[in-house]
Amino acid sequence: MVKAIFILLILLSTPLPSFSAEESGVYTAAADSDNVQRVELTAGSYFFKPEQIIVRAGVPVELVIRNESKVVPHNFVMESPEAGMDFSESLSGNGNLTVVRFTPTRPGKYPFYCDKKLLFFKSHKDRGMEGVVEVR
């Protein structure tokens, strides 16, 4: 009984988890020794995680996207040619990786999303499969 109370006290004294930037879906990239900003991204039905990626302008970025989806097709789309990010890449599923490389040229916030849509259903983007590259 004493032991049970002791454990309870420990549980009660444990501070509630605070939400760090990581948990809220923001990732700040740091350049590796070869001066590439590598970012791991997870895609699934219907999300990208992290949802916000912060990178530096003028430094190459390599996005390594793991698509967890087994059946539903997804892609990764950016339409910001003015900032050096203009592509539509199909994502290989089943946990496979797709690598997207670009060099952001201009500070700002640029959306990325999946543009897949099945018949009359809501698009994946509208279901939350979207995010932002913030270039600083």
Ligand SMILES: [Cu+2]
């Ligand atoms: Cu999708």
